[in-house]
Amino acid sequence: MDTTDESPDASTAPAVPRSRWEAVQPWLTLACRLGLAAVLVFAAVSKFPPALSVQAVEAYDLFPVEVARLIGYTLPLFELALAALLLVGLATRYVGAVGALLMFVFIAGIVSAMARGLNIDCGCFGGGGQVAPGETTYGLSIARDIAFAAMGAFIAVWPRSPFALDRAIGLFR
Numbered sequence: 345m346d347t348t349d350e351s352p353d354a355s356t357a358p359a360v361p362r363s364r365w366e367a368v369q370p371w372l373t374l375a376c377r378l379g380l381a382a383v384l385v386f387a388a389v390s391k392f393p394p395a396l397s398v399q400a401v402e403a404y405d406l407f408p409v410e411v412a413r414l415i416g417y418t419l420p421l422f423e424l425a426l427a428a429l430l431l432v433g434l435a436t437r438y439v440g441a442v443g444a445l446l447m448f449v450f451i452a453g454i455v456s457a458m459a460r461g462l463n464i465d466c467g468c469f470g471g472g473g474q475v476a477p478g479e480t481t482y483g484l485s486i487a488r489d490i491a492f493a494a495m496g497a498f499i500a501v502w503p504r505s506p507f508a509l510d511r512a513i514g515l516f517r
Contacts, residue, residue, distance in 0.1 A: 373505035376495040377430045380443055383492055384427035388420040390470030400472020403464040404453050422446075430499070433508020440499025447493035451486055458482045 391397035398416030401407070407415065426446070429439040450468065457464055458480070465471045466485045503510065 369502050370505045373436075373499055373502050374507065376440075376498045377433060377436065377505060377508075380440075380492060380495045380499065381427040381430035384423040384430070384443070387469055388423035388427065391416075391420040391423075391467075394420065396470055396472060397467070400465070400467020403462070403467065403473045404457055405460075405462065406453065406456065433505060433510050436505065436508055436510050437500050437503035440496045440501075440503065442496075444493045444496030444500060447489045447496060451489045451493070454482055454485050454489070 391400070394417045397420055398413050401412040401416040401419070402409065404412075406412075423446075426439055426443055429435055430443070450466070454466055457466075463475050463477050463480055465473060465475050465479075466481070467473070468485060468489075505511075
C-alpha cells in the first residue's frame with residue numbers, strides 16, 4: 345500500500361516543518377528582515393539633510409567631488425528603498441544580498457580610511473567628517489557592519505519568511 349497522500353488537498357495544504365530548523369528559520373529571516381530594514385531606515389533618516397551625507401562621503405577622500413555629492417544625495421534614498429523592500433518582503437533574496445554587499449562596501453571604506461590614517465567619523469548614522477585623533481571608532485563600526493552584513497547574507501540564503509510578498513506571489517514557499 346502506498347503511504348503518500350496524493351489528494352488535491354495535500355498540494356495546497358501548508359507544509360508541516362520536518363525539523364526544528366524548518367520551523368524556526370522563517371522567523372529568524374523575518375527578524376533579520378525587520379532588523380536590517382530598521383537599521384537602513386535609521387541610517388537614511390539620520391543622513392538628512394543630504395548635506396550631512398555629502399560631507400560624510402567627501403571625508404573619505406575616495407571620489408571626485410561630483411561623484412561624492414552624487415553618492416551623498418542618493419545613498420539615503422537607496423537605503424530607504426532597500427528598507428521598504430525588506431519590510432514588505434519583496435525580492436527578499438536579492439535585497440538581502442544587496443544589503444550585505446552594501447555593508448561590505450561600507451566596511452571597505454572604513455578600512456581604507458583607517459589604513460590611510462584619516463581621522464573621520466564613518467557617517468553611517470549621520471554626522472561624518474573630521475574628528476580629533478583618537479576619536480575614531482573604526483573597529484566598532486566594522487564589527488557592527490559585519491553583523492549587518494551577516495543579517496543580509498542570512499536573508500539571501502534563507503529568504504523564506506512570514507508576512508512577505510514573496511510568499512504571496514509564490515517566489516519562496
